[in-house]
Amino acid sequence: MSCFRSCPAVFSFLFATLFFAQNQQQMPRDYRGVETNVPGIFVTPVPNAPFSATVDILSHETLPDGTVNTRTTTAHVARASSGRIYNERRQLVPASFKGEPQLLSALVYDPSSRLSIFYNPYEHLARERNLPRPPAAPANSVPAFTPPNNPYFKQEDIGTQPLDGLTLTGIRKTHIIPAAMSGTGKEIAIVDEYWYSSDLSIYMIIKHNDPRTGEQLVAVSNVERHEPAASVFAIPANYKIVDENPPELPATQQPTEAAPAQR
Template identity: 55%
Template sequence: MMTIRAMVPLGLLLSVPFAMAQVNAGPQSGAQMPPDYRGPEIHIPGIYVTPVAGAPFTAKVDIVSTQVLPDGTSVTRTTINHIARDSSGRIYNERRRLVPASFKGDPPLVSGHIYDPATRLSIFTAPMTRLARETYLPPPRSPSANPNRPKPTPDLPDQDLGTQEVSGVPMKGIRKSRSLSATMSGTGKEVVISDEYWYSPELGDQA
């Protein structure tokens, strides 16, 4: 198992019983890159494991959130995510509560996500309510369905971070930066947000 660290500026199956609800959903995006930073928010999505067959792994993701307050002081909170993928491409992602840096042990589990690309069955679990939601996703739309749709462009050019090894796995890195106005940042100052994405050709996934 490898450990992935995610610095945020602002898997495993559950054993508890669940009530199941089945619904239909819209198309799922085929993009592998995580969504760009949307501005300050409490919810941190962590790392999404893409359903790639033939590249199984398990990992623990360490997430650190540092919030700079208007008086110049900062508050640091942390959490972890356990993620996994089996040889058939089935994936497990999770989200845990942010806790103080002094917290010991695993933070409380907020939600889990299990997805099987063979059946396109997506299951979201909520341990606190002991409820789960089943969704069968339709096939993704063809990229040519809307060829005139404008593509988002970054405020600043992407930066190639080269290659490094994480737990013995070679990773290629890229830094994407966005600038937030003083109003949007919530700090009274213009803020530049930089996100680092690391891609492993061996795992077929971003981290």
């Protein structure tokens, strides 16, 4: 506090920096070129809502030369009554591909112990770690925070729709990129739709459309609302378990409470 009183130049600089940063949050990010991120579905680890399903992903990616690269994949997700989840990522493949796409990774998470098991199929490793907090949703898998009173963002409710016995509630988020910043010379509207199932506590449909990069669709299908087999959450027999928890300190090195101050 004394520095602010004796260093008005420093205070003015910090105030200007804070003002600039706050106003920068109102501006859309610069366009970095074709970056297509399709994260899939985030399965929330909540109890008493068991299910298993497949996640279908379809990507129409517009390339710089104007051609469209169409890719697709199908992954598997599940949740036990305890809240334990299984979620996997599989390779995006051409639409003509036959068979099951290659597994890229898989995650098992138990909210009761916060034990996270990450599967690395390339090295056949199961990396175990107790997390200090539940896992966060990947970018674009849930609606991002929209700054209030921002002319470049708009959020609207788009009603409900039925799907496989569920009622989905939808929201649409529109992100405007001014012509001077879009890289195209024209104003661009990036539109994201999220359709949520309160019964399953997950987003069942996610749509992303950016005229510069194309359109991506993520949809949950083949939902079976009963307890998944225990084998879904079991570590494959041909995987090596790696404990990635930090080693515990010996008793002599454990931190102790500070002694009370002498009066």
